[in-house]
Amino acid sequence: MKEFELIKRFFSEQAIKRKDVVLGIGDDCAIVSPSERQNIAITTDTLVAGVHFPHETSARAIGHKSIAVNLSDLAAMGAEPTWISLAITLPEVDLKWVEEFCRGAFDLCEFYNVQLIGGDTTQGPLSITVTAQGLVPVGKHLMRTGAKAGDWIYVTGEIGDAALALKHIFKEVDVAPEYRESVQRSLDFPTPRILAGQALRGYASSAIDLSDGLIADLGHICTASKVGANIVLDDLPISNALRDTVGLEKAFEMTLAGGDDYELLFTVSEDNKVGMETSLANTTNTITCIGQINRSEKITTTLNNKPVAIHAKSFEHFSNRKD
Amino acid sequence: MKEFELIKRFFSEQAIKRKDVVLGIGDDCAIVSPSERQNIAITTDTLVAGVHFPHETSARAIGHKSIAVNLSDLAAMGAEPTWISLAITLPEVDLKWVEEFCRGAFDLCEFYNVQLIGGDTTQGPLSITVTAQGLVPVGKHLMRTGAKAGDWIYVTGEIGDAALALKHIFKEVDVAPEYRESVQRSLDFPTPRILAGQALRGYASSAIDLSDGLIADLGHICTASKVGANIVLDDLPISNALRDTVGLEKAFEMTLAGGDDYELLFTVSEDNKVGMETSLANTTNTITCIGQINRSEKITTTLNNKPVAIHAKSFEHFSNRKD
Known part of the structure; x- marks a missing residue:
């Protein structure tokens, strides 16, 4: 489907700004180079239209939110966000919609120096799955398990x-x-x-x-x-x-x-x-x-x-x- | 939705077998510890019912294939697969279906010593997005760019x-x-x-x-x-x-x-x-x-x-x- 190729190009044309991204979008995988003495925090969240946001939500808001909910999980671990994979399923090709979606998503990525390193564009009911990764010094991640009486x-x-x-x-x-x-x-x-x-x-x-x-x-x-x-x-x-x-x-x-x-x-x-x-x-x-x-x-x-x-x-x- | 909690438990009960997984499913993020002198290969693929597989495909086959297509991308980079995030969107809760899906997915993960480290379960039209990661020695990844005349x-x-x-x-x-x-x-x-x-x-x-x-x-x-x-x-x-x-x-x-x-x-x-x-x-x-x-x-x-x-x-x- 030619139109979907256009959208893929839209995503793959993001410039690589992080030095730890060895290979960005365009091959079978991205390649990243984690720094020593840092662990990697990984989270995945899916947003489905009509379930996680009202159908009338703006494309820009959907773009922003699909990234934000994942970065929020990284924040809760004390991690510094680094790399994003974005899988988007679209019912039809609407380049204006995709442009606005990207604006919402990439503005937020840029603000936090997060690099889009891969993804997939498929046809189907509107849904977005983001996998976000971040770095956290070994042993310093925050968990749900440490609360004590008196805290x-x-x-x-x-x-x-x-x-x-x-x-x-x-x-x-x-x-x-x-x-x-x-x-x-x-x-x-x-x-x-x-x-x-x-x-x-x-x-x-x-x-x-x-x-x-x-x-x-x-x-x-x-x-x-x-x-x-x-x-x-x-x-x-x-x-x-x-x-x-x-x-x-x-x-x-x-x-x-x-x-x-x-x-x-x-x-x-x-x-x-x-x-x-x-x-x-x-x-x-x-x-x-x-x-x-x-x-x-x-x-x-x-x-x-x-x-x-x-x-x-x-x-x-x-x-x-x-x- | 209580039934979806059941499914989440189904995924989160996978034992952690890899030593480089510091924290598995159950917190805001998973935490992994990459080994030194290895880069990380990352790939994401979405399978949508009716687009990427016929609706009548068995749950076990869908589970296997959703992992296999991503591991195949890692294979093409020369990477050793390590961690999987699985986001699944289901139209309804059918525990038998999920059990068969998991059997297909986890049998393949186990064979290659790949650890499920996270994911999301949401309600909507059937679709699966997997993000797979793997390790590859620095500078040793295979790319699409190196073919030369005579090869x-x-x-x-x-x-x-x-x-x-x-x-x-x-x-x-x-x-x-x-x-x-x-x-x-x-x-x-x-x-x-x-x-x-x-x-x-x-x-x-x-x-x-x-x-x-x-x-x-x-x-x-x-x-x-x-x-x-x-x-x-x-x-x-x-x-x-x-x-x-x-x-x-x-x-x-x-x-x-x-x-x-x-x-x-x-x-x-x-x-x-x-x-x-x-x-x-x-x-x-x-x-x-x-x-x-x-x-x-x-x-x-x-x-x-x-x-x-x-x-x-x-x-x-x-x-x-x-x-």
């Missing part, structure tokens, strides 16, 4: 706005016009917290990126670390847009259950708190302490120092939509 | 049977019952020529795997190496099944244009011929010399020492079906 729980940025954007698209809520752009941007153009992840090496006892939702992802850390946690709802970093649109109670629920935030959730021991804050001060990331790890083996929430129940059903609803 | 052209194995199997499925030909199993096997369970690829390091001047068809793939080598080639039709390694089913003339055409063979096509200088043959004798691969590289910048064919025209139209037909 403080932090998140970067604000959470819940991506879930709010989806509810607005599905007409379940009406976001005020002055908030719409920033809320939509949270959903379409998430920022992978690459520098924060690297700054956390040696300080965070565990880390994960927020893709499934705060409770679900904290649950992954608790399960892997065999601990429990309490979240102080009063301290959740909720945007004005979310609070003003759905009210505080619903905002708590959406912040806990939402997903698609691509902020980092991490734990830090009391001893490492100051070191972590100093290390992170060199990045532009805001962080908020939202609770503490404990021995309970479950996740609880408090408001005004009193226990409150988590709306688990709402979480189920959100988690069902994904995968 | 001999070789292929491993027999070619054309996968194309024959497709024609049988589409009822364009009728393969005799005694041939059906082996012909179907060529299409469904191709063998990546891993050992042959490694044996060719230092001997082959160029290499590629046969996925698009002999003429198309030899064309990739000729374009990359800025050379031409002549194929001696009399010498093509055609199976009895193919010859007996369609006759010799049509068999030539299908061997040249077919695709999906996953044999290696490579070039060797006169000086390296004996060294290559000795090196390959340690593997179980048969090889056949099918022609010679020249300065013509085009691909010609001869039969009984006389030039004959290539049925290019037939090639177009086949190439259109893929991508």
Whole structure:
């Protein structure tokens, strides 16, 4: 199919900027030269149209997001992103669409000095699978397994706005016009917290990126670390847009259950708190302490120092939509 | 979606057998530890149901093939396969199907000591994207660019049977019952020529795997190496099944244009011929010399020492079906 050859050329014409890429797109494989004393972090994520993003999402946003969700996984390991393989399945050849998709994807790659080293272009229902790789010094990668009772729980940025954007698209809520752009941007153009992840090496006892939702992802850390946690709802970093649109109670629920935030959730021991804050001060990331790890083996929430129940059903609803 | 969690567990329960895998499935990324003085070869291929394999293909064959086509790319670079990321999109949860798929995929991984290190399971139209990685000593990878006038052209194995199997499925030909199993096997369970690829390091001047068809793939080598080639039709390694089913003339055409063979096509200088043959004798691969590289910048064919025209139209037909 001649048109698909055109698209392939579109991808293969990306200039090689990284010195560790020995051979880029155009042969049976790419060849990269890993540096000594670094391990390689590898992650793969698929985005399917209508499942992971609404069909009406712009090509540029899809391009950005397909890279961002993978870089976010690298960030959660404390890795420095290096190489990307991109497999895209397209229902038809629309060069304008592909151009916009590439703009979204490659702008983000360029920002983080990530090289597209390969991929595949096939015909079929719209779906994108990215495999992203990054380097991390031997023994310095962050995992889900290290959280200990007493550790403080932090998140970067604000959470819940991506879930709010989806509810607005599905007409379940009406976001005020002055908030719409920033809320939509949270959903379409998430920022992978690459520098924060690297700054956390040696300080965070565990880390994960927020893709499934705060409770679900904290649950992954608790399960892997065999601990429990309490979240102080009063301290959740909720945007004005979310609070003003759905009210505080619903905002708590959406912040806990939402997903698609691509902020980092991490734990830090009391001893490492100051070191972590100093290390992170060199990045532009805001962080908020939202609770503490404990021995309970479950996740609880408090408001005004009193226990409150988590709306688990709402979480189920959100988690069902994904995968 | 709870059922998808089940499938994820299915993949994540694969034992880690390679020592260079520091962290397997279950965190945000896998972590691998590349050995010194080795480069990494990386390839990605997507198989879409109805495009890259008929809808009626068995789950086990799909599992095998999704890994095999990627290992075949590694073979063509002379790389030793090491790590696999597998992204699978499924229309519905059918655990029996997934079990058979895994059997096909993991049997092949195990045979070549390849470790599944990550992936993603999503809901949508059936499609599989595999990213395969392998190690190759620095400077020893095989490329498409090194063929020189006078080099001999070789292929491993027999070619054309996968194309024959497709024609049988589409009822364009009728393969005799005694041939059906082996012909179907060529299409469904191709063998990546891993050992042959490694044996060719230092001997082959160029290499590629046969996925698009002999003429198309030899064309990739000729374009990359800025050379031409002549194929001696009399010498093509055609199976009895193919010859007996369609006759010799049509068999030539299908061997040249077919695709999906996953044999290696490579070039060797006169000086390296004996060294290559000795090196390959340690593997179980048969090889056949099918022609010679020249300065013509085009691909010609001869039969009984006389030039004959290539049925290019037939090639177009086949190439259109893929991508």
